[in-house]
Amino acid sequence: MTLYDIPLKTLDGQPASLGDLAGKTLLVVNVASKCGLTPQYAGLERLHEQFADRGFAVVGFPCNQFGGQEPGSAEEIAEFCSATYGVSFPMFEKIDVNGPGRHPVYTELTALADDAGEAGDIQWNFEKFLVSPDGKAIARFRPRTEPDAPEVISAIEANLPA
DSSP, rough: OOGGGOOOTTTTTTOOOOGGGGTTTEEEEEEEESTTTTTTTHHHHHHHHHHGOOOOOOOEEEEEEETTTSSHHHHHHHHHHHHHHHOSSOOOOOOOSSTBBBBBHHHHHHOOOOOTTSSOOOTTTOOOEEOOOOOOOOEEHHHHHHOTTTHHHHHHTSSOOO
C-alpha cells in the first residue's frame, strides 16, 4: 500500500485519496484555524498558486489534537480557510495525526525522519511533508518552518514532475 492507496474523504465528505493527485508533487500539512501558526495558510496558498501549473499542490488535513486549535465543523473550517486566507488547495476531513487513532496517511508520513534524523509523532500544527510525484514521502519540515523557507522552496523545485 502506498500513500496513494489510502482512502480519504474531502472536507465536504466526498470519497477521495491522494491517488487523485498522482503525478504531482505534494506538500501535505496538518492545519488548524486557531493556532499561532495559522497565518502559514497564506504562505501555503502562495506556494500552491506559484507552483500549481508545474504539477504541485498543497494538501491540508485539519487536526484538533494540538491545544484544541481546530474545533470547528467541516463547514466552519472551509468557510474560515476561504474567507480568511483564500485557500484553494485541496482540504481533507479532520483527522488525528498522532496516537492510537492516527490516520493511516500519517502512519506512513511520520515514518520519515526530518533533517535532524528524527521520525515519529507530529510536533504541532503545520508540520509539512513533501511527497514525490510517485507517492513517496521525501522531506519533512517541522511546524515553525515557514512555507516559503528556502529549504522548502528548493525541495519543491527539485522534485517537481519533469
